[in-house]
Structures are given as structure tokens and as C-alpha cells.
Amino acid sequence: MKKTLLVFLILFSFFSFNSLGQNTENTIEYSYNNFGKKEALIKRIEEIYKQKKKASYTKEHEEELEKFLDKSLKRIKSNLEDSTYIFNEELNSKLNNILQKIVKNNSSNTQEHTILINKSLIPNAAAYGNGLFVVNLGLIYLLDNEDELAFVLCHELAHQNLEHSKQKTDSIIHFYNSKKTKDEVEKIKNLSYGKGKAGRALLKKIRYDITSTSRVNEFAADEYGKKYYLNSGYKEYFAYTSMKKMELIEELIFSKKIAWDSIFSFKNYKFKKHLLEEEEEEMSFFDSDATLDDFEENNPDSLRTHPHIKDRILRIKGEIKDTLNIPKTINSSFKKYKTLAEKLIIKSYIDQNYLDVSFYMLANKLNAENNTFYIDEFSRLLIKLYRLKSKLALGKYVDQPSNSEEKSSLDEIRMFMNNSSIKDIRELIEAYEKHYGLELKI
Ligand SMILES: [Zn+2]
Numbered sequence: 001m002k003k004t005l006l007v008f009l010i011l012f013s014f015f016s017f018n019s020l021g022q023n024t025e026n027t028i029e030y031s032y033n034n035f036g037k038k039e040a041l042i043k044r045i046e047e048i049y050k051q052k053k054k055a056s057y058t059k060e061h062e063e064e065l066e067k068f069l070d071k072s073l074k075r076i077k078s079n080l081e082d083s084t085y086i087f088n089e090e091l092n093s094k095l096n097n098i099l100q101k102i103v104k105n106n107s108s109n110t111q112e113h114t115i116l117i118n119k120s121l122i123p124n125a126a127a128y129g130n131g132l133f134v135v136n137l138g139l140i141y142l143l144d145n146e147d148e149l150a151f152v153l154c155h156e157l158a159h160q161n162l163e164h165s166k167q168k169t170d171s172i173i174h175f176y177n178s179k180k181t182k183d184e185v186e187k188i189k190n191l192s193y194g195k196g197k198a199g200r201a202l203l204k205k206i207r208y209d210i211t212s213t214s215r216v217n218e219f220a221a222d223e224y225g226k227k228y229y230l231n232s233g234y235k236e237y238f239a240y241t242s243m244k245k246m247e248l249i250e251e252l253i254f255s256k257k258i259a260w261d262s263i264f265s266f267k268n269y270k271f272k273k274h275l276l277e278e279e280e281e282e283m284s285f286f287d288s289d290a291t292l293d294d295f296e297e298n299n300p301d302s303l304r305t306h307p308h309i310k311d312r313i314l315r316i317k318g319e320i321k322d323t324l325n326i327p328k329t330i331n332s333s334f335k336k337y338k339t340l341a342e343k344l345i346i347k348s349y350i351d352q353n354y355l356d357v358s359f360y361m362l363a364n365k366l367n368a369e370n371n372t373f374y375i376d377e378f379s380r381l382l383i384k385l386y387r388l389k390s391k392l393a394l395g396k397y398v399d400q401p402s403n404s405e406e407k408s409s410l411d412e413i414r415m416f417m418n419n420s421s422i423k424d425i426r427e428l429i430e431a432y433e434k435h436y437g438l439e440l441k442i
Contacts (some may be wrong), residue, residue, distance in 0.1 A: 129165030147238035
């Protein structure tokens, strides 16, 4: 999969849009406000940050550390404002229950834990220290049973208990404020040319130093995490499949083919196949060379981006034989959380106008599942597509397809969205309305 696809997924809009058009019976509430929980949560997070300030190792750069932590707190609060973190009663309590079970089986530590759910499709989790964790919806969507999810939580709990977040913060502060770094910055400032390049090289070096520590920390978190995991009665095999899925994520996400003909097989309507083809004149595409890691540098722990994931799998798998094809071991009681995560991603991505990803997630659901949720969300998507096209604003939210030879499903969708005229979309909406017996307000 193209890196740009992943990059795209992590970009969050700061604009909030009112939901368009119709009221559905399938509304899933996910805003902290709707649950009246935001104020209490902010208080709790502020408390955590107070503890973090007190608990730092270094007294050397106290002021800088305080600034750093204030910034991090501000980011979390603004994420809460723009609904990057969502609250869903069922999912939040499921995650809390798993974490409580693990804690109960492993320590006498009575620290309070807070799990925030980030609506990102990227499967990831993070430990911010002092009882604060973040789990992405994409993780629940990717994994197939409670054991696999529990392994990730064990890994994060291990990070916390080993105080990795604190270590990392301290080392960042130390590197940025050391005399050595300051001298190097001074030298770069005095360069007559090539300042930008030298600056980037220095940043790269600092980042590399910090990453080397994090490699050691990852192995440690896996080792301790696996102990917590086994102590809690989870099956060893699923620690392995959990990691394996993280490794294969690029193949697992966006791997499904879109069945264009059958999605849009409506009476008196013919889907225009040429909309999926590249137009010669539109070759001004460019590929960003940014990688997922560039966007995750702010993340105190990133489970899947570390290049050493293969080594980590080798270490945790113990006696388990390597398998190329991971069997689908979806636990039926877990399936509802997976579906819920999927619905929440679809809903919030449409809310934020990320129409290509939500299209991908919805496309194969329309025929397979006779569920009005998907039909209603797809209506919402088409209407948004129509409105953004009319306002010439689609480009703000939907990227151009990548210019590589091999087009992914997401590229195809982007092609379709970019190539369709307003008239094309109008026709499609009309056919869709008739087919599903809806009356849509364009
Ligand atoms: Zn980790």
C-alpha cells in the first residue's frame, strides 16, 4: 500500500461539520458532550499531567519540561474538542473491563486508568503514562478477538509500569536542551547556505537516538506484556496473531476489491466505467515522501511503526509455528465490538468529509449486509460528495490517486470521485434513491 494512503488517514480536520440531510434511526452517539462526560474527563487528564510534572526524573530542564507537557496536554484537550477522541459506552466499557482484568491479575497497583478512544482507522495504541492510554478504533476493527486486543493492552500497560513515557519525555527534553545540541544549532544558524538541510540532518540524528532507546523499550514492553497476558489467562497463540496482524496491516487494510458493477447495479442506470480510468492530462499528481513515522513522532508509543516488528514477533511467539495465513479466529462475542468500531469509523470519517476511506469501508457492505445503517451512511456520503463537488471543495478532503502503476482500491475510489461530474453524481444519487426507496435532500 502506498505510504500516502496511510498519511492521509492520520490527517484530522479541525473543522466540524453538521451532519447533513436526514435523520437516521441508526444514529450512533460518539461525542463526549452527548454523554455529558467531557468536563470530568478534562479534569482527570489535567490531574494526570500534574502528576507527570511532579514525577519527572530530570530537574535540569524543569521549565522546558513543563512547557513540553503543557503542549501535550493542550493537544489532548483540543483533540477532545474536535472529537478526535470519541466516547462510546459499549466500547469504552469493554476496553476498561479488559484492562481491569489484566491489572487485577498482575499487580496490587491501584492507580486509576483512563482509556481514550481515538477514531483513527490506523490500528494503534499508546501509553501516555500515569494511567492514561489511547486506543485507536482501527485496532478494534483489525483484531478479531478479545485475546488479541488484550495483548496490545498488556503491552501498553507494560510501557506504563516500566515508565517508558516518562523516560522518553525526559530524553527528548534532554536532547533538545543539551549544550551539545545547542552548540550544533548555533553552528547551523551561522551557516551561509544549506541551513535547512543541516537542520533536518540534526533533527534526524536526535530522532534516531531517541528511537534506539525505544527499540529496547519495545522488547521490554513485549516481554512484560506477555507475562501480564498469560497471567490473565489469555491464549499465547493470540499474542502472536495480534502482532502478526500489525505487521501485515498494510496488506490487510484496503486489500478488498471494490465490486463497482454490483454496488451500482440499479434499474435504468449504467455505471460509467470510464470514471475509474486515469485521464492523460491529469498527470500533475505528486507523491508525498512523508511516511507514517513522520506523523507519529508525537506519539509516545507507537505499536506498529517500529521497523523491528519482525524481531519482536520472533521473540514473543515462543513455541508457536510461523504461519503465513493467519486463520480468521473471530470470536462471536467480540464481533459486535468490531462492527461497532467499523460503524464509528465510517460515521466519523463521513462527518469529517474523508469520503474516499468511508466509501471503501461502505462499498462492500451495501450488498453483503442488509442493514439500513450502511445504506443511510452511503446516502450521506453521496450527498456530501455532491455538495463538495458543487463547491469545488472536494480536493480539500480527497486526495488525487497515487501515480503508481498499480492502482489500489482507494486509488480507484479517488479516481471515481475526481472524475465524476456533478451531473454524474446527481444521476447516481437519483438511481440510488429509487433503488432503496429513499428521498434524499441534496
Ligand atoms: Zn510499544
